[in-house]
Amino acid sequence: MDRAETAAKIAALIEPFNKKGVAITDASTFAGDLEFDSLTVMDFVAEIEDAFDIIISMNQQAEIENYGQLIDAVVKLQG
Amino acid sequence: MTDLFSKFDPLIEQRRALLSTGVTDPFNLVMEKVVSPTVAMCNGRETILLGTYNYMGMTFDPDVIAAGKQALDDFGAGTTGSRVLNGTYAGHRAVEDALKDFYGMDHAMVFSTGYQANLGIISTIAGKGDYIILDIDSHASIWDGCKMGDAEVVPFKHNDIEAMEKRLKRIPEGAGKLVVLEGVYSMLGDIAPLKEMIAVAKKHGAMVLVDEAHSMGFIGPNGRGVAEDQGCLDDVDFVIGTFSKSVGTVGGFCVSNHPKFEIMRLVCRPYVFTASLPPSVVATACTSIRKLMHAGDKRAHLWENSRTLHKGLRDAGFTLGTDEPQSAIIAVIMPDLERGALMWEALLEEGLYVNLARPPATPAGMTLLRCSLCAEHSAEQVQTIIGMFERAGKRAGIIG
Secondary structure, eight states: OOHHHHHHHHHHHHGGGOTTOOOOOTTOBTTTTSOOOHHHHHHHHHHHHHHHTOOOOHHHHTTOOBHHHHHHHHHHHTO | OOOGGGGGHHHHHHHHHHHHTTOOOTTOOOEEEEEETTEEEETTEEEEEOBSOOTTOGGGOHHHHHHHHHHHHHHOSOOOSBTTTTOOOHHHHHHHHHHHHHHTOSEEEEESSHHHHHHHHHHHHSOTTOEEEEETTOOHHHHHHHHHSOSEEEEEOTTOHHHHHHHHHHSOTTOOEEEEEESEETTTTEEOOHHHHHHHHHHTTOEEEEEOTTTTTTSSTTSOOHHHHTTOGGGOSEEEEESSSTTOSOOEEEEEOOTTGGGHHHHOHHHHTSBOOOHHHHHHHHHHHHHHTTOHHHHHHHHHHHHHHHHHHHHHTOOBSSSSOOSSEEEEEESSHHHHHHHHHHHHHHTEEOEEEOTTTSGGGOEEEEEEOOTTSOHHHHHHHHHHHHHHHHHTTSOO
C-alpha cells in the first residue's frame, strides 16, 4: 500500500478518536494538537495495528509525535 | 537557568488544590505504633488496617519474629554487600531453599525488593531484537524492567486473549518472545485467565513470566498463586514474587525450572550491583514461607473475609472493581480524586485505613479506595469495616 492509500485508511481510522474535530495535517501532534491521553493512544494504536496487521512497539511509538510520522511509520512497517 | 522541576508543576498544583480544601493528605499518613497485623495507631486513634497487603498476617507471627531476632544476634544487622561479592549468608541460601520447596521448582533467586526482581529479570532475559508482550495494566516494576532493557515492547489490552494472540502472530519469525502477565492485578484485584493466555503464548513459542506478588500464600491449593489455581504453573517459565505481601517482610524473588537459570546471578545487574537483604529479613522470610506451606485454614478464612466484605460493600451501594471477589483486594471506585480523598479521610476518622489509589497507578484514570484484607481480620472486624464504609460513604456523599 503506497503512502496515499495508507494515509486515506489512517484518516478514516482516526476520525472516531478526533473528538474535537481538529483539522489534521501531517504536522498535527498527538499529545498536543489532538490531546490524546495514554489510553486513547493505546486504543488508537491497536486499531492501526489491526487494520494493517502490523506491530507498532512502544519503542517505535516513542519516535512518532505527529500524524505525518505515523503515516511514514505505517508505510515502512508494511514492508 | 531552566528549572528542571518545572515539569512537575501540574502535579504540584493538583496537590496544592487538593490540600487547600483542608482534607488530610492521603499520601502522608504516619502510623505511630503497629499493634497487630490488623491494627495500628494513627493520629492517636486505634485504626483497623485494610491497606497493608499483609494478606496472611505473618508480620507478628511469633515464630517469624523469633527467627528474625535470632538472626540479628547470630549474623548482625546487615550484610553491607552484593550477593555476588560479600553479601551471601547462610540465611540467603536458606530462604532460597524455602522458595524452591514452596513452589516445587529447581531454582530460586532472591532480590532486595519485588520491584528489583521484575526490573532485573525482565531487563536481563529480553534483549535487543527480542519482543516483550505484556498486559497494558502491568505494574510499574514490569514497565520499568521493559524500559531498562533493549527489547521491543508490545502491550495489549488488559486480559484480552485475542489482542495478545494477534500481536504474538505478527512478531517476526525467529525473534525471542517473552509474555509477561500477572496473577492478580493489584489495582482492581481482578485475576488473569492465565490458563488460556499461557496456552496461547506457548503455541506461539513464547517464554512466560508471571508476577504472583498478590496471590502468593493465598490463592491456589498450596498458595503458589493463580497459575497453580488454574493448573498451569508447570507452563510458567518464571514466577516473580515478593516478601512484602503475604510473607510479611521485604524482598523479592524469581523461581524457575530453566536449566540455565543460575547464570542470572552473574548477569542480572539489579541483583549484582546492590546490597543483599539483611540476615534478620531473610530469616523472617524463610520461616514465614515454610509456615505458609501449611496455611490452608488461614487461606479459607481470608476467602471468607473477601466474600463478606465484597458483598457488604456492594449491598451498601458502592461500585466495586470486580463483580465477584477474585482475590484479597477489593477496590471501591470513587467518582473523582477530590471525593475519593474526602471518603478516605472520612474512613480514617471512623478508624479505618485503606489506600487511596490514583493515576498513573490506576487503569483508565480511575480513583480507587483499595482494600486489602488479612487472614487475621476477624469476622467481627469485617462487619465493623462494612459499618464504617456505610457511615463514611454517606458523609462523603458517595452513597445515598
